[in-house]
Every structure is written in structure tokens, then in C-alpha cells.
Amino acid sequence: MEGQKVFRIGPFRPPSEAKSLLLQVTQGCTWNKCRFCQMYRHVPFKVFSVDSIKGDIDVMKYYADLALECRDTQGQWDLQTMNSMLKNMSRPEAECAQLIFNWVINGGKTVFLQDGNTLALSASKLKEVLNYLKEVFPRIERITSYGRAQTLAQVTKEEYKELKNAGLDRIHSGFESGSQEVLDFINKGVDVEELIQAGKNIKAGGIELSVYFMPGIGGKALSEKNAAGMAHVVNQVNPDYVRIRTAVIKEGTELWNEYKCGKMKLGSDDDKVKEIRQLINLAEACDGRLVSDHIVNLLQNVEGSLKEDRALMLEEIDKYLERPEVERKMYQIARRSGRADSIEYLDGLHEIQKNQLQKMVLAYGTEEQWNERINDMLSRYI
Ligand code: SF4
Secondary structure, eight states, rough: OOSSSOOOOOOOOOGGGGGGGEEEESOOOOOOTTTOOOOOSSSSEEEOHHHHHHHHHHHHHHHHHHHHHTBBSSBBBBBHHHHHHHHHHHHHHHHHHHHHHHHTHHHHHHEEEEEEEEEGGGGHHHHHHHHHHHOOOTTEEEEEEEEEHHHHHHHHHHHHHHHHHHHHHEEEEEEEOOOOHHHHHTTOOOOHHHHHHHHHHHHHTTTEEEEEETTTTTTTHHHHHHHHHHHHHHHHHSSSEEEEEEEOOOOSHHHHHHHTTTSSSOOOOOHHHHHHHHHHHOTTTOOOOEEOOSSSOOOTTTEEEETHHHHHHHHHHHHHHOOOOHHHHHHHHHHHHHHHHHHHGGOOOHHHHHHHHHHHTTTOOOOHHHHHHHHHHTTOOO
């Protein structure tokens, strides 16, 4: 292989793909106009040619072969040799090689296709990429991708079936809400019918669907509609996973400006928890799994099957909601500073620590100041 041996690496992946190989087939997002999102705001959207993606896969294979040469017959890895190989590479090459070495050491079985809207590549081109990827790395067991709902709705179930046969196992899509009012408010550029169509086609094609729900993204005013709308969509589509991504209104976004000029009121942490409660309560026709895999969620352990664990999840939420307001706020601060993941954390605290937390809570005057403080703390994680 001639020249610099590097491949493209996109900036984002879901937390569940932390150990996956990242293969960039497109760059950025086709829409880029959601009023809360800055993910790809300064990156022009681009679809890479199939040949250029195959070229990246070839470079990955080159580094995977180097890694495999460092494994003995007992399956032990010679990390020293791997490190000295990395030291002799240019910085961009070492970055790529390191990713592949880690992937191979972790089993080399999962792949995530980047960036924000892979299905912008036509189904036939994507199939060609998937076939090549599996041909080069036959040990791959799972391939997943992000997809924007409006694009996903235009792909037929027959095309999804073909993509599934070519190896695409799961699509992650940021539905965020199922309320048209909220979707319009955040300028999601999609309507509720398209969310449902996209979800149904993906499921009919045999591909797993993971949708994201954003409690709080409609602010205080649209809180109930946000949850009720999402429950409606979830009941229609029956996704395999509903992932909770608590809304954070980031400085620099249009929603932040809306908030700052008083047109939007931030929802409180309690409002967001109640939205999740409402969703669990109403999503009776879904047997998928509610997943809480991000630090921005207040109650990390509220997750489980929407069918079998409904009562347990509601109980967990109620344990939080039944606490006095000051304790709920003490927990919010502890959680938002990365110290706690359930309300019981407070019960194990020494009196001195409790008093410190209480003082912080009482130092905040109005509910709005408190919500802004929590939003600021959350912004550090996004
Ligand atoms: S579709 Fe997704 S990536 Fe694109 S702007 Fe909206 S939230 Fe951001």
C-alpha cells in the first residue's frame, strides 16, 4: 500500500458503539437546521464515493493485519510491539492504527457507519459498501448507523430488506419527539407521519430500530405534548429501543436565543422526569426497551422492557418524585456534577455533605434561575 495510510474518522457515534469500528460513508447532516443541534453545523454535507469508502476499508484491513501479526497462538497480544509500531508512524497514521488495533483486540465484531444520515447514500451504493466490508472483515457480527427520519421514510421496506441481507442490523434515529408542535418548534424538518412511516419500513425490512426521545425539548409549555406525541409514535412503530436523551439547550443554538429573549421557558428536571413517566405509562403497545445510556439523564437506572418492566420503572420514578422538593434538587446537583445515579445516593451521605448540598439548593432564588443552573451544568456533557 503506497502513500499515507489513513482513513476518515467522523466525530460522533452513539455510546453503545464505543467499541465499534467507525466507518465514515457520509459527512455531516443533510438537514443541519434543528434548532437545538450543533453537531455538524459547520461541516458541509458530503456523500463519499463507493470507491473512496472501499479505499478506507482497505487501509483498515492493512492495520487489522498488522494487529493480528501481534497475537500469539494462545491469543495473547504483544502490546509492546504494537506500541513501537505506533511510535514509528506519522500522527494521523498512528491515530487510525490505534483505532483499528483497539477494535481488533476487542474482537472486531461491530461497526458503526458515520455520519448523521448514512441513508443519504442510495440503498444500492450502501449495499455495495456493506458487502465489501463483510467480505474484507468476515468476523463482523453487527453493523449499525444513524439515519435522519425524513430520509429514512423515503426508503422502501424492500430496500431495507436488501440492506439487512447485506449486513445492516440497526438504525439509530433521533426522532426527539412525536408531537408535531414540538417537531415544528425545534425545526426538525419532519412530520409525525414520516416518523411512523420510517419506523414501520425499517421494522418491516427486519432491521432493528433505535429511536431517541428528548424530554424537555419543547420547554415547559410543550412538556406534556412532547411525551404524549412520542408515546403515540412509539405505539405505532414499536421500535426495539427508545433511548432517552434529556434535552440540553446549548448556548449558540437558536433555542438558546429563544430562551434568552424570554420566548421559551426551560422545563425543570422534574418536568423531564414526568415526561418519561408519561411515555412509559402510555407506550402500552410497545415491547421494545427503554434505554438510559447517557449522563444527561437524571435517573440513570430507569430502563428496561416497556412491556415487562413498566411497573418497576414507574416505581423507580415515583421514588424520586415522592421525595421533598429540596431533596430532589439536592440530588439534581449531585447527579449533574457526576456524583450520583439514583436518589438513594442521598441516604448514604454524611450530614456535612447533606448540609453542603442543601446550602447550594437554598442559594438559588427562582425556579427559572434553578433550571438555568441545571441546564448550564448539563451543557458540559454535550
Ligand atoms: S437531523 Fe440530527 S444531526 Fe441533523 S441537525 Fe437535526 S439533530 Fe442535528
